Amino acid sequence: MFTRIRLSALLLAVFVGVSFTNISAFSTQADGPSAAVSNTAGNENPGKIILSRHELSMAAGQTVQLKAVMQTNGKTVQGDTKFLWISDKPNSVKVDSKGNITAAKPGSKAVITAKSPDGKVKAYCYVTIMSAKEAENCVSVIGNSVVSKPEYTMFTKFIMNTLLAQNPDFSTGKVDWSSQFEGLPLKEQVQKQALEKIQEFKIQYKKAQEAGIKFDENDEKMLDSQIQQLIADMGGLEAAEGEVRQAYGISLQEYKQVCKDLILTQKYAEAEYDKVKVSEKETEDYYNTHKEDYDSVTVTHILISTVSEDGGQISSQEKLAAGKKAEELLTRIEAGEDFKKLAEEYSDDPGVKENGGQYTFGKGEMVEPFENWAFTHAPGDTGIVETDYGYHVMKMDNREEESFEALKDMIQTTLINNSFNETYTKNLTSWKLQPQYEIIVNKSIMDELDKTLYEK
Numbered sequence: 001m002f003t004r005i006r007l008s009a010l011l012l013a014v015f016v017g018v019s020f021t022n023i024s025a026f027s028t029q030a031d032g033p034s035a036a037v038s039n040t041a042g043n044e045n046p047g048k049i050i051l052s053r054h055e056l057s058m059a060a061g062q063t064v065q066l067k068a069v070m071q072t073n074g075k076t077v078q079g080d081t082k083f084l085w086i087s088d089k090p091n092s093v094k095v096d097s098k099g100n101i102t103a104a105k106p107g108s109k110a111v112i113t114a115k116s117p118d119g120k121v122k123a124y125c126y127v128t129i130m131s132a133k134e135a136e137n138c139v140s141v142i143g144n145s146v147v148s149k150p151e152y153t154m155f156t157k158f159i160m161n162t163l164l165a166q167n168p169d170f171s172t173g174k175v176d177w178s179s180q181f182e183g184l185p186l187k188e189q190v191q192k193q194a195l196e197k198i199q200e201f202k203i204q205y206k207k208a209q210e211a212g213i214k215f216d217e218n219d220e221k222m223l224d225s226q227i228q229q230l231i232a233d234m235g236g237l238e239a240a241e242g243e244v245r246q247a248y249g250i251s252l253q254e255y256k257q258v259c260k261d262l263i264l265t266q267k268y269a270e271a272e273y274d275k276v277k278v279s280e281k282e283t284e285d286y287y288n289t290h291k292e293d294y295d296s297v298t299v300t301h302i303l304i305s306t307v308s309e310d311g312g313q314i315s316s317q318e319k320l321a322a323g324k325k326a327e328e329l330l331t332r333i334e335a336g337e338d339f340k341k342l343a344e345e346y347s348d349d350p351g352v353k354e355n356g357g358q359y360t361f362g363k364g365e366m367v368e369p370f371e372n373w374a375f376t377h378a379p380g381d382t383g384i385v386e387t388d389y390g391y392h393v394m395k396m397d398n399r400e401e402e403s404f405e406a407l408k409d410m411i412q413t414t415l416i417n418n419s420f421n422e423t424y425t426k427n428l429t430s431w432k433l434q435p436q437y438e439i440i441v442n443k444s445i446m447d448e449l450d451k452t453l454y455e456k
Helices: 007-014 132-136 149-166 186-210 217-234 237-248 252-274 280-289 316-334 339-346 368-375 404-433 443-453
Strands: 048-051 055-058 063-065 068-072 084-087 093-095 100-103 109-115 122-129 138-142 145-148 296-305 358-362 382-387 390-400 439-441
Touching: 048 122, 055 100, 084 093, 093 109, 100 122, 132 138, 138 149, 138 186, 138 443, 145 149, 145 186, 149 186, 149 237, 149 252, 149 443, 186 252, 186 404, 186 439, 217 237, 217 252, 237 252, 252 404, 280 404, 296 316, 296 339, 296 368, 316 339, 316 382, 316 390, 368 382, 368 390
Parallel strands: 055 122
Antiparallel strands: 048 068, 063 100, 084 109, 093 100, 109 122, 138 145, 138 439, 296 358, 296 390, 382 390
């Protein structure tokens, strides 16, 4: 199950690994576009219009294209249908013949109507233009959710810090944001990834609201406790403010507000996780198919190192001598000499004094050549394996099979985790492609913030 994460790692809760997708198509799923069908006499079926959006929030000056298709008897009408677009308040919200909606008057609302060429079928989109004050704090709109300056700043700084930490080639001083990174200028890469993560965050927040999930008193206490712990760890409020501003570019209070919303998304993920069920039969079937993956083996080895004192590789001549020494030891072992005594005398493994060179392990715990040899040999087998550490004179001692009862809980948890991660990621990817979650950028505000964010 989930464990609530500390404040310092809270932002990571929303960072699921889904690649960025430019949104161009639109969906006809039930919770997506809207349609309105006018009634006509007799049995005539006029069809319906499917719109890419049925609600839209915008800042004055923004333009968004509304798309439409005609459907009859559940099938999309092929060809280029010429819809008639009408705004009931053209002075507030304009719409052209291609469905391009332009917000003109702050604080206003309008209804955009799409009509079929014969005027018999209509569909509607309800547009809200935010006030000038609201627009000043709006970096973008996703669905009907405003992305605030603190949110955009926090996510951008997080992406910046992550990319710079993972790529030491970038200067630790003044960063050249025009330098190329994975096919894009670094600045564009940061912007793209930040907007992607914000989109995922806003979608999950919306889904949490739709599911009736609330930020409750216990969440408030937990968050307050972690804020107080942060203050204590930093040695006071002023230092904590400085730490948050340095890391995320926002105030401690703004940070707390974003974290509230992130907690809500985490609670939504927890609720979805709790819905995943795996039967005992599914668990046992998985065990029977992957039984060998849970075996443990015990081997004893003698390491003849090929690593120099400074951590590099020894010379080719020295390596030949090391290989010959390993072969000589294997011959002595096969002749019946005591493996453990030889290990204690000749092995370069630092742990030999404590364990006599013997190790018990499962799959995925040792370097690949060492592990592969152990899991493909029977007890009593001997041989030599080469790894980056050197030559290992090997003896297979034992292999043990774990029972189903011993592994049942762990396997069931693994299956639940796998099912949840696959389904959740698939759903999130699908939601991101739906037009109601399109990222609509308030360019003037974003450009203003970016000047500050990328000046260093």
